[in-house]
Amino acid sequence: MGDIGFPELLVILVVALLVFGPSRVPEMGRSLGRALREFRQAIRGDAPGASKEAKSSLSSGENPADSVRTTSN
Numbered sequence: 892m893g894d895i896g897f898p899e900l901l902v903i904l905v906v907a908l909l910v911f912g913p914s915r916v917p918e919m920g921r922s923l924g925r926a927l928r929e930f931r932q933a934i935r936g937d938a939p940g941a942s943k944e945a946k947s948s949l950s951s952g953e954n955p956a957d958s959v960r961t962t963s964n
Contacts, residue, residue, distance in 0.1 A: 908916055 904916075907919070911919065
């Protein structure tokens, strides 16, 4: 009952085409694909913004919080 087959996908695409118009559907598809790609990269830890030091400390099993220096007054 939870499976989405080809007929259901086709109905969803037709409704999206009618609601948003033919010029907006490709733009929305690109945005959705970009969002999914960034989400997968964030899950894997492949995010472009992540520093190499943080990745190396995580892969070596170190706790990143241990490397933060605190000063007391």
